[in-house]
Amino acid sequence: MSALTLTNLCKSFGGLHVTRNVNLNVAPGERRLIIGPNGAGKTTLFNQITGELTPDSGQIALLGSDITRVPSRRRPHLGMARTYQIITLFPQNTIVHNVSLALLGLSPLRWNPFIDLKRQGHITERAHEALKRVGLGHIAERPLSQTSYGERRRVEIAMALAQNPKVLLLDEPFAGLSIDERHDVHELLMAIPRDVTMVMIEHNMDVALEFAERITLLHFGEVIVEGTRAEVVADPRTREVYLGH
Amino acid sequence: MKTRIIALLLALVALVTVPYWMPGAYYINVTSQILFYAIFALGLNILAGYGGLVSLGHAGLLGISAYAAAYLLHAGFGHPVAIIIALIAGLISMAVYAVLSLRTTGIGFIMITLALGEIIWGLAYRWISITNGDNGINVHSRPMPFGFSLASPTAFYYATLVVFLVCIVIVTIFVRSPLGAALMGTRDQPRRMNALGYHVWAIRFWACMLSGLLTAIAGVLFVYYNQFISPQAVDLTASAEALLMVISGGAGTLLGPIVGAALVVIVKSVVSGFIERWNMLLGAIFVVIVIFMPEGLVPGTARLWRLAWRQFGTSRDDDAAAPSKAGAEQ
Numbered sequence: 001m002s003a004l005t006l007t008n009l010c011k012s013f014g015g016l017h018v019t020r021n022v023n024l025n026v027a028p029g030e031r032r033l034i035i036g037p038n039g040a041g042k043t044t045l046f047n048q049i050t051g052e053l054t055p056d057s058g059q060i061a062l063l064g065s066d067i068t069r070v071p072s073r074r075r076p077h078l079g080m081a082r083t084y085q086i087i088t089l090f091p092q093n094t095i096v097h098n099v100s101l102a103l104l105g106l107s108p109l110r111w112n113p114f115i116d117l118k119r120q121g122h123i124t125e126r127a128h129e130a131l132k133r134v135g136l137g138h139i140a141e142r143p144l145s146q147t148s149y150g151e152r153r154r155v156e157i158a159m160a161l162a163q164n165p166k167v168l169l170l171d172e173p174f175a176g177l178s179i180d181e182r183h184d185v186h187e188l189l190m191a192i193p194r195d196v197t198m199v200m201i202e203h204n205m206d207v208a209l210e211f212a213e214r215i216t217l218l219h220f221g222e223v224i225v226e227g228t229r230a231e232v233v234a235d236p237r238t239r240e241v242y243l244g245h
Numbered sequence: 246m247k248t249r250i251i252a253l254l255l256a257l258v259a260l261v262t263v264p265y266w267m268p269g270a271y272y273i274n275v276t277s278q279i280l281f282y283a284i285f286a287l288g289l290n291i292l293a294g295y296g297g298l299v300s301l302g303h304a305g306l307l308g309i310s311a312y313a314a315a316y317l318l319h320a321g322f323g324h325p326v327a328i329i330i331a332l333i334a335g336l337i338s339m340a341v342y343a344v345l346s347l348r349t350t351g352i353g354f355i356m357i358t359l360a361l362g363e364i365i366w367g368l369a370y371r372w373i374s375i376t377n378g379d380n381g382i383n384v385h386s387r388p389m390p391f392g393f394s395l396a397s398p399t400a401f402y403y404a405t406l407v408v409f410l411v412c413i414v415i416v417t418i419f420v421r422s423p424l425g426a427a428l429m430g431t432r433d434q435p436r437r438m439n440a441l442g443y444h445v446w447a448i449r450f451w452a453c454m455l456s457g458l459l460t461a462i463a464g465v466l467f468v469y470y471n472q473f474i475s476p477q478a479v480d481l482t483a484s485a486e487a488l489l490m491v492i493s494g495g496a497g498t499l500l501g502p503i504v505g506a507a508l509v510v511i512v513k514s515v516v517s518g519f520i521e522r523w524n525m526l527l528g529a530i531f532v533v534i535v536i537f538m539p540e541g542l543v544p545g546t547a548r549l550w551r552l553a554w555r556q557f558g559t560s561r562d563d564d565a566a567a568p569s570k571a572g573a574e575q
């Protein structure tokens with residue numbers, strides 16, 4: 001059984017076909033890299049997988065279950081988590097509150113209007129654990145507005161990991177990071193256990209190629225090359241549309 | 246923390262002793278008005294401040310509860326029935342409001358709530374068989390909970406104070422709860438909240454219901470205080486005034502709407518006795534607040550206080566360092 005399967009996925013905006021018959025089969029525990037030039041439809045594909053966009057046709061299956069029509073808010077409950085290309089956090093709150101919100105999202109407690117959130121020790125404890133995992137345990141109580149870009153990127157990953165996902169979608173996790181920060185995030189991603197399947201969009205090929213086991217190259221919404229790292233890098237079409245000569 | 250508890254206790258003592266130090270019944274009545282308008286503003290603040298959903302039709306909701314209570318009392322029903330049905334009517338109306346207006350956010354939400362508020366105003370004005378049109382409905386008596394008559398300004402003030410304190414506790418508990426945190430999350434990053442597994446629409450809907458409950462309570466107090474309701478109470482100006490209370494005091498804070506309500510009611514009821522063009526004064530005050538404290542009076546004052554305290558600390562450190570520096574130079 002695949003962790004994530006896309007079958008003949010199509011999406012158009014008016015006359016513009018942004019996803020054309022995309023087929024993707026990601027095995028459990030796999031590290032899949034999706035590459036392609038700007039405008040290839042990578043983020044649009046992610047948005048369809050997470051349910052933010054509804055595909056025109058085709059099917060999406062998560063761990064063998066068809067989720068094509070499942071609302072996006074239900075998908076995290078089924079084991080899917082994502083990070084965003086443009087960091088999307090809660091800057092007015094502390095780091096630990098951000099992660100607590102991620103934990104609450106999957107808990108029935110989120111509907112409770114009577115209890116004091118700060119007194120929910122088990123939520124706070126788990127949030128601290130998730131932050132320790134990404135190396136931010138020492139600054140957990142710091143307001144997010146007082147953190148660096150790299151730290152915010154790690155908060156995003158901590159929020160996703162806190163939800164114990166089966167499939168983690170990472171949209172350009174290295175974008176905007178310094179060399180050191182990139183190294184830290186890379187180490188962090190490599191340390192994620194194999195029970196989490198990861199699909200990543202990334203332009204930074206130095207770190208991304210190290211991460212990827214299989215690569216899918218998208219061009220104008222179509223999968224034009226797919227295979228192992230070596231196969232895709234060696235393919236002349238990859239050089240032509242993406243890597244350059 | 247200790248300072249906050251002391252401040253709260255002092256505020257509570259001040260509120261409980263209002264009838265003893267206020268100069269006359271008129272001012273006790275003004276304080277009652279501040280309290281029920283504060284409940285109204287707290288209700289609007291749940292949406293505008295904590296939910297990021299600015300409503301320009303909330304006076305319509307207040308009016309529905311007030312009209313329901315007045316109509317039932319006029320028709321001969323008892324106070325308990327009138328109050329309960331008025332609250333239920335307010336909640337049902339809020340549910341309808343929410344279903345219609347939560348299809349959108351931002352400007353769209355403002356415009357839909359504005360339109361709904363205007364529809365209610367139109368009904369209050371034109372559905373004469375129910376609302377008595379421009380003449381309004383008179384309420385001839387106030388309730389007597391546990392045998393205590395609320396006819397006097399002092400008795401009504403204490404009844405309003407009890408309801409006000411209960412409302413404050415409800416809002417405080419809500420704001421600190423997971424659902425309150427989720428509501429603030431939907432205000433800041435609705436897309437992210439959705440991706441984290443939250444049902445953004447449903448969270449906003451329940452926030453609307455709490456806002457509707459507080460608004461309905463304020464509506465019942467309003468009609469009992471004035472013993473009269475007319476279309477004027479539900480017009481756009483009334484909704485805008487409530488929004489002014491929230492924004493001027495500090496949206497998304499607990500104390501802000503209360504301070505905002507006090508400001509608006511005092512200018513409207515007290516200052517207007519001395520200044521004919523009190524509307525202009527209120528506008529000018531609002532402009533000054535927006536320029537110097539765009540976040541509202543309560544958070545703005547806290548910010549300025551912290552700034553002044555820091556500067557005072559810096560100047561004290563400089564003074565302490567100056568003699569030792571002079572000594573070192575010698």
